[in-house]
Amino acid sequence: MANVKLSIIYYSSTGTNYQMALWAKEKAEQSGAEVRLRKAKELAPEFAIEQNPAWKKHYDETQHVEEASSDDILWADALLFSAPSRFGTMPSQLKQFLDIQGGLWANGKTVNKVVSAMTSAQNPHGGQEATLLSLYTSMMHWGTIIVTPGYTDPVLFGAGGNPYGTSVTVDQNGNMQEDVEDAVKHQVARVLEVASKTLES
Amino acid sequence: MANVKLSIIYYSSTGTNYQMALWAKEKAEQSGAEVRLRKAKELAPEFAIEQNPAWKKHYDETQHVEEASSDDILWADALLFSAPSRFGTMPSQLKQFLDIQGGLWANGKTVNKVVSAMTSAQNPHGGQEATLLSLYTSMMHWGTIIVTPGYTDPVLFGAGGNPYGTSVTVDQNGNMQEDVEDAVKHQVARVLEVASKTLES
Amino acid sequence: MANVKLSIIYYSSTGTNYQMALWAKEKAEQSGAEVRLRKAKELAPEFAIEQNPAWKKHYDETQHVEEASSDDILWADALLFSAPSRFGTMPSQLKQFLDIQGGLWANGKTVNKVVSAMTSAQNPHGGQEATLLSLYTSMMHWGTIIVTPGYTDPVLFGAGGNPYGTSVTVDQNGNMQEDVEDAVKHQVARVLEVASKTLES
Amino acid sequence: MANVKLSIIYYSSTGTNYQMALWAKEKAEQSGAEVRLRKAKELAPEFAIEQNPAWKKHYDETQHVEEASSDDILWADALLFSAPSRFGTMPSQLKQFLDIQGGLWANGKTVNKVVSAMTSAQNPHGGQEATLLSLYTSMMHWGTIIVTPGYTDPVLFGAGGNPYGTSVTVDQNGNMQEDVEDAVKHQVARVLEVASKTLES
Known part of the structure; x- marks a missing residue:
């Protein structure tokens, strides 16, 4: 798998999906893939972020992470998205990133990328399925190849x-309620x- | 609410959704509603049921429950469905019951029924969201009024x-992993x- | 219906969903409802808008339309959304508006609003169903009452x-390919x- | 592509999805694939079929088509499904076929099959998107690789x-309203x- 180029594109306000993205990156690099880790651009105004200490902390701590661009899709063979649920669909920050790829899409540059996705929510059934399904709907518009975990491990x-x-x-304090590190690593290995x-030719 | 006619239509192979339906019936009757409890007709051949002792037991124990018919929809002001997930959508037994209501549908007899639904799965994220969303898609074809729990309690x-x-x-032995009785009762009260x-006129 | 307060919240880049919103407003006012017509805040940078003459034109022509706010949800008994499909889900502009209503949602202020939605796409099957279904998923989180057209007329x-x-x-030049004015008016009347x-008490 | 084994599994009551399946078979065989064409078992009672002359005619004319079995999934590298919309999801006949593959699924025998799907409806927006999305949800449970047309041609x-x-x-008389033969052939070629x-190893 040394030849696979993987872009991990995430949005995170308080760090959960960033952590999942990091686990994926670690595993992918161990597997020999070339990896780009990119965050979706924040849309919230600074004052909104300031009002939420956990958000502010994560926002500051990830200033060094590059923002996702069209080139990160163009370059990649595979895309792994990670973003929290917002009322059962992806957050506007990630949607905005997808929406502005109309140019790539119109030129067929999204076709045949292998795609998979991860998510989080405050409730066990608070959009953890729906958010992913909605994201894959968009990915079908892109002509991608969709690879989900199923029950493969x-x-x-x-x-x-x-x-x-x-x-x-994720609870109110931002703590993950299950240990999903191995599941993340299995998912990225499968992708x-x-x-x-x-x-392969 | 004395004047509301509620049909609870369920499919259950080993008893989980039957139990949920019973909880709903109990609460609805306490609230003064008129209630019909109906099971979707079994499609599996007898020999398949015989091979699964838990299925066979439940099958035998619910012989007295009436099978759902078109009249149960026609009669009702509100419909509450309950069925397990089968690969993220409703089981064929319940789908079959919906599919054969083309006559009611074509004559506008499904319009404005208030609808809600419940489900179960073997994994926390094994279709517990997707199955309900898929069922509501069908209910939009019927012109119903969809009322889900949201986060109303x-x-x-x-x-x-x-x-x-x-x-x-539900675990491998058919045991519910969470106590959902009060959630069922809240949902039916809301409906x-x-x-x-x-x-009301 | 004189007592119904309806907020029509739309996003439009080149005018289609604005037109649909206007038809809905006209019908609702004729029916005696109190109506607010509101646009979702634009997220695209000015230079992106400038590059697309049709977008620029519509953007300029609708400067007088008020931007949607939390109060427009709080105030309303019913919500009608209208927005184009962007890869099978709602555009980030509308999603952003929903995402930032966490405060209203957490305080139960979205509960029991009657909700319906409209959309557009460049292809007949280019998200015209999926976009609406995805929006209703979010509305189930809000505890709303979902009323779709079904086949009621x-x-x-x-x-x-x-x-x-x-x-x-909508074709490349922004022309609607079907006459949906009466369908819009039926939908809003039904809502x-x-x-x-x-x-009614 | 001489080495690809493709199972085309369809359900059809009056012939539309059978025709689409035949077009796919023709193209796949021309491409050198090994093809099985299989119908989902009919669930409707004979008397129901007898009452609908178009259904009865198609039912009789396709008696020679083999019914789909678990082996058709086990054998295949790729699966192409075709079935009409029934209230926005697949018909119970096809759902029943999927539901009874629990044995294959539990043994990992559905994993990594390449999957795609086709559908039909009486209205342009009468479930032509929703039915396919719902079917892909089930296919994610199976751990398949999902390949849709996107906008690849x-x-x-x-x-x-x-x-x-x-x-x-499809209109009331069973006539297809658009010429989709080439789209079917493109889809199967892509799969x-x-x-x-x-x-390839």
Whole structure:
């Protein structure tokens, strides 16, 4: 899988999806993939961020992470998205990033990318399935190849058994309620495996 | 709410959704509603049922429950569905019951029924959201009024916080993993409340 | 229906959903409802808008329309959304507006609003169903009462028969390909009728 | 692509999805794939079929088509489904076929099959998107690789531009309202191309 180029594109306000993205990056690099970790541009005004200490802290701590650009899609063989649920669909920050890729899309530059996604929510059934399904709907418009975990490894059962992608419940204090690190790593390994096959001539 | 007619239509192979339906019936009757409890007709052949002792037991124990018919929809002001997830959508038994209501539908007899739904799955994220959303898609074809729990009561948080409808995780032995009785009762009370309003002239 | 307060909240880049919103407003006012017409705040930078003459023109022409605020939800008995499809889900502009209503949502101020939605796309099957379904998913989180057209009037068949909400195909030049004015008016009348009932004591 | 094994599994009551399946078969065989064409078992009672002359005619004319079995999934590298919309989700006949594959699923025998789907409806927006999306939800449970048309070929625009799969509107007399033959053939060619890559060692 040394030849797979993976862009991990996430949005995180208080760090959960950033952590999931980091786990994915670690595993992907261990597997020999070339990895870009990118954050979706924040849309919230500074004063809104300031009012939420956890958000402000994470916002400051991830200033060094590059913002996602069209080139991160163009360059990649595979895309892994990670973003929290906002009322059962992806947050506007990530949606905005997708929406402005009309140029790439119109020129067929999104076709055949291998795609997978992860998410989080405050309640076990608070959009952890719906958010991923909605994101894959958009990815079907892009002509991508969608690879979800299904039930391809026993590790998934311990992580809530989400066949659409790894997801985690986060409490009011931002603490993950399940240990999903291994599920994240299995998901990214699976994505790389399929992507690697699609690259072979 | 004495004037609301509620049909609870469920499918259950080993008893979970039957139990949820019973809780709903109990609460609805306490609230003064007129209630019909109906099961979707079984499609599986007898030999398949025989091979699964838990299924066979439940099948035998619910022989007295009437099968759902078109008249149960026609008669009702409100419909509450309950069925397990089968690969993220409703089981064929319940789908079959919906599919054969083309006659009612074509004559506008499904319009303005107040509808809500419940489900179960073997994994926390194994279709507990997707199954309900898919069922509501069908209900939009019927011109119904869709009333889900949202986050309208604190009891919902303890039951997994599924805004689309009460759902429960069931282990391999058929044991519910969360206590959802109060969530079921809240959901049916909410349905009756809205249905009651739509009936007032 | 004189007592129904309706907020029509739309996003439009080149005018289609604005036109649909205007038709809805006209019908609702004729029916005696109190109506607010509000646009979702634009997120695109000025230079992006400048590059697209049709977008620029519409942007300038609708400067007088008030931007939607939390109060427009708080005030309303019923909400009608209208926004184009962007890869099968709502545009980030509208999603952003929903996302920032966490305060209202957490205080139960979105509960029992009657909700319906409309959309548009460049292709007949380019998200005209998926976009609406995704929006209703969010509305289930809000604890709203969802009222879609279903097949409640013959006028819907001429407009493409979208049971989830009125939708229209728009060509490259921004011309609607079907006449959906009557379908829009039927949809809003239906929403007002149901909302009116929910208001009666 | 000589090495790809494709199972085309359809349900059809009056012939539309059978025709789409035949077009797919023709193209796949021309491309060198090994093809099985299979129908989902009918669930309707004979008397119901007898009452609808078009249904009865098609039922009789396709007696020679083999019914789909678990082996058709086990054997295949790629699966193409085709079935009409029934209230925005797949018909119970096809759902029943999926539901009874629990044994294959539990043993990981559905994993990494390349999957795509087609549909039809009586109205342009009468479930042509929703039905496909719902089917893909189930396929995510199976751990398959989902390949939809997206906008990968200009022929798709003439066929209604459904990025989720080819779909067609059928009038009351069973006549297709758009010419989707080329879109079907593009879709199957695309599926075979991706499947072929996943097979290379």
